[in-house]
Amino acid sequence: MRATFMHGAGDVRVETVPDPVIQQPTDAIVRTVLACVCGSDLHPYRSMPAGGRPDPMGHELVGVVEEVGSAVRTLRKGDLVIAPFAFSDNTCVFCREGFQTSCVHGGFYGSPETGGLQAELARIPLADGSLVVVPDVTPESAGAGVLASLLTLSDVYLTGHHAAHTGQVEPGKVVTVIGDGAVGLSAVLTSRRLGAERIVLMGRHATRTDLGRRWGATDVVAERGAEGVARVMDLTDGEGSHVVIEAVGLRPAYEQAYGVVRPGGIVSRVGVPQYEEAPVGFGSLFGKNARLAGGPAPVRAYQEAAIAQVLAGEIDPGLVFDAELPLDAAAEGYRLMDAREALKVALRP
Amino acid sequence: MRATFMHGAGDVRVETVPDPVIQQPTDAIVRTVLACVCGSDLHPYRSMPAGGRPDPMGHELVGVVEEVGSAVRTLRKGDLVIAPFAFSDNTCVFCREGFQTSCVHGGFYGSPETGGLQAELARIPLADGSLVVVPDVTPESAGAGVLASLLTLSDVYLTGHHAAHTGQVEPGKVVTVIGDGAVGLSAVLTSRRLGAERIVLMGRHATRTDLGRRWGATDVVAERGAEGVARVMDLTDGEGSHVVIEAVGLRPAYEQAYGVVRPGGIVSRVGVPQYEEAPVGFGSLFGKNARLAGGPAPVRAYQEAAIAQVLAGEIDPGLVFDAELPLDAAAEGYRLMDAREALKVALRP
Structure with a gap:
């Protein structure tokens, strides 16, 4: 064969x-x-x-x-x-x-x-x-x-689904999806089906973010890093996202994720991490009681x-x-x- | 004054x-x-x-x-x-x-x-x-x-309570509490009240672990590090704990925590982390879909x-x-x- x-x-x-x-x-x-x-x-x-x-x-x-x-x-x-x-x-x-x-x-x-x-x-x-x-x-x-x-x-679809599921997306929640790859877009689709009130898709490829909009993204943010974090915080009146889905697997995406998560919110990762260590202390997750979830779906x-x-x-x-x-x-x-x-x-x- | x-x-x-x-x-x-x-x-x-x-x-x-x-x-x-x-x-x-x-x-x-x-x-x-x-x-x-x-x-008591609460302790769950300080003991007390089936207390000070037993600890493990992890895994038939409460705040305690958490389980931290970076990748949390929770109560x-x-x-x-x-x-x-x-x-x- x-x-x-x-x-x-x-x-x-x-x-x-x-x-x-x-x-x-x-x-x-x-x-x-x-x-x-x-x-x-x-x-x-x-x-x-x-x-x-x-x-x-x-x-x-x-x-x-x-x-x-x-x-x-x-x-x-x-x-x-x-x-x-x-x-x-x-x-x-x-x-x-x-x-x-x-x-x-x-x-x-x-x-x-x-x-x-x-x-x-x-x-x-x-x-x-x-x-x-x-x-x-x-x-x-x-x-x-x-x-x-x-x-x-x-x-791919069920990996995006897992991200939304373990991120506890539900009606009324603000969800930010980092990554406009097929998993990120799938997470948008599931988040909308789970009733998210607002879905911010972070990505810069128009053909992909267009599919994201079709599947339920209410906002698209093309900026990355500190600029991207600032844009999402602006969009959420400085409060941040209840759920952040990290569908990339690289450390800058993880850093964006804890930057935009709201106090008490959840960062749900499904991009296979290409790093082993990352910030989890007072300045990243702990101080705001942010939770980290996800894994191989x-x-x-x-x-x-x-x-x-x-x-x-x-x-x-x-x-x-x-x-x-x-x-x-x-x-x-x-x-x-x-x-x-x-x-x-x-x-x- | x-x-x-x-x-x-x-x-x-x-x-x-x-x-x-x-x-x-x-x-x-x-x-x-x-x-x-x-x-x-x-x-x-x-x-x-x-x-x-x-x-x-x-x-x-x-x-x-x-x-x-x-x-x-x-x-x-x-x-x-x-x-x-x-x-x-x-x-x-x-x-x-x-x-x-x-x-x-x-x-x-x-x-x-x-x-x-x-x-x-x-x-x-x-x-x-x-x-x-x-x-x-x-x-x-x-x-x-x-x-x-x-x-x-x-x-102190409500910090232990927060650890058990955000760790989603409930009837039938195996809970491991790392640290026999006042917060760890308080987490034992709340875990028992929330119906944990088994509570493993990791600590080595008999007067403290005795209070832990009085409050509901079913097992006490004095070993630390890899030895401590092995003991808890033995006690749980190799499966690990549904909930691990980390009430110390030092990185070796965090490492014990991801070592004993069960696939799909939760590590709940309330010891103020004296570190900012720590393992979160495939070999620690991600690979087994372990979740990380907790923060200032x-x-x-x-x-x-x-x-x-x-x-x-x-x-x-x-x-x-x-x-x-x-x-x-x-x-x-x-x-x-x-x-x-x-x-x-x-x-x-």
Whole structure:
């Protein structure tokens, strides 16, 4: 089969490798209908040292079940499925508490053992927990828009949703979303659905912030850093935001976040932090009783409700895709996203 | 009057200064019945450079109203009152949201303008918001135990209460409290009242942890650092604590906190952080969706309920006081607490 590998910064290659096979009775093999490139894939695209072991890439996929292991109970060949970006048994203590990204038996795609999902075929561990069936739909009947929206449930839309959910967005709240990438825009969409009174989107790319406005942003702030903080404080009469969603993962975004959060408010992070230490003391979070929340989104917890909303036409998160390429052109997909010529690129084998 | 000043590390003096007078029509003058030394007073006691301007000390007080400004509406001469450790108008937008420590007109005691509360008399700004009347009680009728418990509502008990409250302690939860000082013990008391199933107290001073057990600690862990983390993880079957209350304020305590918090759990800090930066990335908080909460306790928000509980004999937080000295012996009070010969020292003018 064809599969995507990162050999070093800027060096993405689609290569022919052996088809994956069932290794454990709980595995399934899925044939990819649609995969995509994630904003978090751009971190190694910008920084991975060359010359080491290539990394298999991709953790988002809509596909069709090709084969199941003998212990798999809930899936059948031909089912249309979504793969949440982390695999999990969905039965352990942390899964039952809704934190499937901390599953005691689970893990993340992209290791040599599990491979990546930017590939024609994928071996999915713990398939009963790790795959979610889209009921009564086939790739042919779904239509391109619905397929794209279902693909966002692998990660990007539900990561934005997680940010709003763990930020406790509710009616009457002022929400600031930092980052106009696909996750930030998804957080705008969920915040509006949760009833936010005002949604300030911090971003500077008009085509993206236009989608943000369509999804519910009431204000757009293009400034960054201290200037951006001052603008948001002005917009909120000097009070700050009840909820700040940080959908970037870089430290300047974190600093903006605690700068605009209101006393007693919540900073909810879903951009994978590219830093380990950051301010949390009296001058940043502690002094104003600001809370810090977020983490890798347990998207498995939100699947059933979100699938129903997509199929009912209530949400259209697939609009974040503004380019689709053949899988073999994955390198071009990375280039487009890295250059910000595309918001999010779908890959079709 | 006599009042307490810090001249430098280890150098506390009680000095004669002019009596405070009404400066604003919203001020009140209060005659101290009982004041005390706070764990946070020990930070400058250990680190304040000598030779600069002496700082007036103290932010906890039970007293009797001596005089009120012309705009004060809710207080009368002779009222027994508690002074929460921050003054606030209790009417601004943040006060109404329950974060009086972020009052837009408020502030903290111990500046040259407002003075400290380890003194015979105190000028209380914004007195209608900053003082809470204890109804139907006089210093004489209250009894020493009740007076001591009322004094803890200035800060220490309600700071522990805030930690448990913002940590969302509820029935069925495992709570770990880091620190066996008066705040940590108070957090144990509140956690038990909120229904925690299990309360692990991390501390190594038997007289303190004994009070912790009396108030509801089910386990005591004396080890610190990696050893302490391992012990708590063992006690929780490797799962960690739903809530971790950090009542120390030093970075090693913070590191213990994220080490023992369960995926999706909350680290609630009320020890004033003696650090600004700390780990918050994938390896500490983010990876397991752990939340960080806490800050200077808005104790004003909790006064009425707590006063009723003290007067009804439902709680006895005054047990944290194990020494009482005349105000003039304040320096000895600091020494006793710094040397851990006393848990908390009351000062009586």
